[in-house]
Amino acid sequence: MDTHIKRLHDMREQALLGGGEERIAKQHDKGKLTARERMHFLFDKGEYEEIGMMVTHRSTDFGMERQKILGDGVITGYGEVNGRLVFAYAQDFTVFGGSLSETHAEKICKIMEMAMKNGAPIVGLNDSGGARIQEGVKSLGGYADIFYRNTLASGVVPQISAVMGPCAGGAVYSPAITDFILMVEDSSYMFVTGPNVVKTVTNEEVSAEDLGGASAHSRKSGVTHLTAPHDLACIEQIRQLLSYIPQNCEEVTPQQDYIAGDELRPELDKLVPASAQQPYDIKHAITAIADHQSFMEIHPDYADNIVVGFARIAGRSIGIVANQPMSLAGVLDVESSKKAARFVRFCDCFQIPLLVLVDVPGFLPGTDQEWNAIITNGAKLLFAFSEATVPRISVITRKAYGGAYDVMNSKHIGADLNFAWPTAEIAVMGAKGASEIIFRKEIKEAQDQTAKLLEKEAEYTEKFAHPYRAAERGFIDEVIEPRYTRAKLIKAFKMLENKDDQLPYKKHSNIPL
Ligand code: HXC
Numbered sequence: 302m303d304t305h306i307k308r309l310h311d312m313r314e315q316a317l318l319g320g321g322e323e324r325i326a327k328q329h330d331k332g333k334l335t336a337r338e339r340m341h342f343l344f345d346k347g348e349y350e351e352i353g354m355m356v357t358h359r360s361t362d363f364g365m366e367r368q369k370i371l372g373d374g375v376i377t378g379y380g381e382v383n384g385r386l387v388f389a390y391a392q393d394f395t396v397f398g399g400s401l402s403e404t405h406a407e408k409i410c411k412i413m414e415m416a417m418k419n420g421a422p423i424v425g426l427n428d429s430g431g432a433r434i435q436e437g438v439k440s441l442g443g444y445a446d447i448f449y450r451n452t453l454a455s456g457v458v459p460q461i462s463a464v465m466g467p468c469a470g471g472a473v474y475s476p477a478i479t480d481f482i483l484m485v486e487d488s489s490y491m492f493v494t495g496p497n498v499v500k501t502v503t504n505e506e507v508s509a510e511d512l513g514g515a516s517a518h519s520r521k522s523g524v525t526h527l528t529a530p531h532d533l534a535c536i537e538q539i540r541q542l543l544s545y546i547p548q549n550c551e552e553v554t555p556q557q558d559y560i561a562g563d564e565l566r567p568e569l570d571k572l573v574p575a576s577a578q579q580p581y582d583i584k585h586a587i588t589a590i591a592d593h594q595s596f597m598e599i600h601p602d603y604a605d606n607i608v609v610g611f612a613r614i615a616g617r618s619i620g621i622v623a624n625q626p627m628s629l630a631g632v633l634d635v636e637s638s639k640k641a642a643r644f645v646r647f648c649d650c651f652q653i654p655l656l657v658l659v660d661v662p663g664f665l666p667g668t669d670q671e672w673n674a675i676i677t678n679g680a681k682l683l684f685a686f687s688e689a690t691v692p693r694i695s696v697i698t699r700k701a702y703g704g705a706y707d708v709m710n711s712k713h714i715g716a717d718l719n720f721a722w723p724t725a726e727i728a729v730m731g732a733k734g735a736s737e738i739i740f741r742k743e744i745k746e747a748q749d750q751t752a753k754l755l756e757k758e759a760e761y762t763e764k765f766a767h768p769y770r771a772a773e774r775g776f777i778d779e780v781i782e783p784r785y786t787r788a789k790l791i792k793a794f795k796m797l798e799n800k801d802d803q804l805p806y807k808k809h810s811n812i813p814l
Contacts (some may be wrong), residue, residue: 320395349380398430406443428466559616569783620648623658692797721768
């Protein structure tokens with residue numbers, strides 16, 4: 302018996318060494334953790350159950366039959382994160398550069414299937430040289446098997462991808478299908494074709510970092526949602542992100558302990574400046590409304606004219622979408638519409654109620670926007686809100702103009718409760734623009750055209766630049782003093798806790814992609 306157990310112990314020890322001490326030291330020298338260290342920090346108390354530790358590849362080409370490493374370059378397993386079940390895999394760069402073989406892919410697929418059957422999130426920690434070059438098409442098949450399962454799992458269980466090293470070629474498409482991508486600054490990159498191919502095809506000279514580093518994808522392409530300065534910070538962000546999200550599409554959002562206190566926020570009464578042209582930071586409203594320090598912003602470096610993220614209200618998670626007057630006056634454009642639409646879709650998949658803070662002057666005009674399909678992209682947000690059946694509440698803080706009023710979770714597209722602050726202006730457009738159009742003739746004929754415009758502007762403001770016309774019609778359910786917003790929202794989300802709403806039967810909808 303002892304010899305049997307010794308054999309097991311020896312094999313385990315061998316597996317734990319991965320590609321060997323030298324390669325582990327190389328990984329550490331690059332400031333990176335090993336795959337097992339990453340798994341250790343992901344799970345509560347560093348505890349997880351590993352599956353498939355003894356798996357090896359089946360390749361016999363290029364002398365590969367003499368190079369078998371237990372585990373075949375990926376650690377797969379399950380454990381608890383914040384006390385809840387999570388499945389994860391971590392690619393081991395010390396084993397054939399974390400490259401993906403047929404068996405490596407099978408291990409990932411197995412863990413994904415287990416996650417789906419058991420209704421728990423999947424976390425992928427990616428660090429890989431891509432397809433295992435010695436295996437050729439078997440490895441490509443392995444990738445496709447993963448993409449297929451990523452797609453089947455989408456909307457069933459949350460999927461989070463961290464890119465913690467190279468991620469190139471078709472390998473980027475697994476993270477791209479998942480719900481959130483995180484990247485580690487200076488040690489990770491993602492691109493479909495690397496700098497060498499780019500140079501050959503387009504003659505552009507670009508570094509891997511500039512082409513597909515964390516900064517490029519968090520600021521320019523919007524591919525990554527969050528970045529972190531190092532591996533540990535990245536893993537901490539994953540743990541935090543998971544804390545807001547239900548385990549699967551049939552669960553409700555997690556409830557954290559919450560002791561009711563003073564819910565009044567008098568500082569909100571002074572948040573909106575007297576002049577409609579003056580900006581203010583909508584994040585002040587978010588932090589005042591949400592539970593203390595509960596706001597986690599997603600996509601902070603991309604399209605910052607809209608803010609999206611998770612927070613808690615009375616202990617329960619919500620998703621927040623808010624126009625940001627500090628950036629481009631909070632206007633909706635191509636990027637902000639896509640960013641918000643994707644976030645709304647995620648929240649709706651996983652039963653996370655939505656709070657929408659509205660201060661929007663409209664859609665951004667211009668050839669750049671029109672030719673980059675603001676029509677299709679703006680429609681994404683409109684569609685995403687219209688289709689969302691989760692509890693949905695809006696608070697209009699200031700402007701809600703034109704089509705953007707409709708799009709930003711208006712009553713007409715299915716919002717459950719629509720509040721407005723007394724500073725809200727719900728109209729087709731701003732008073733100046735409106736007066737210039739509808740009173741053009743009168744203004745032109747006036748002796749003092751400037752005075753006439755101001756007079757007409759004041760008339761229009763008096764008539765429309767307030768929330769009461771919309772409240773008269775029931776488009777606004779209640780005009781509230783800003784200081785009571787949090788208290789109102791606590792009651793409103795509680796009232797909506799058991800909301801049950803269904804879309805008409807269909808195979809699936811056809812969101813304008
Ligand atoms: C097999 C690989 C490998 C791969 C790296 N290694 N990539 N083995 N298949 N794809 C091995 C190396 O031989 C080396 O082994 C070890 O991993 C570490 O690699 P280094 O090159 O020493 O590391 P580093 O200098 O950090 O460079 C990392 C790298 C580079 C930039 C990732 O290794 C690289 O360019 N690899 C090839 C990338 C690639 O072209 N992949 C195919 C992409 S196409 P030893 O034994 O020396 O430690 C693709 C298609 C997917 O992925 C399509 C899906 C639809």
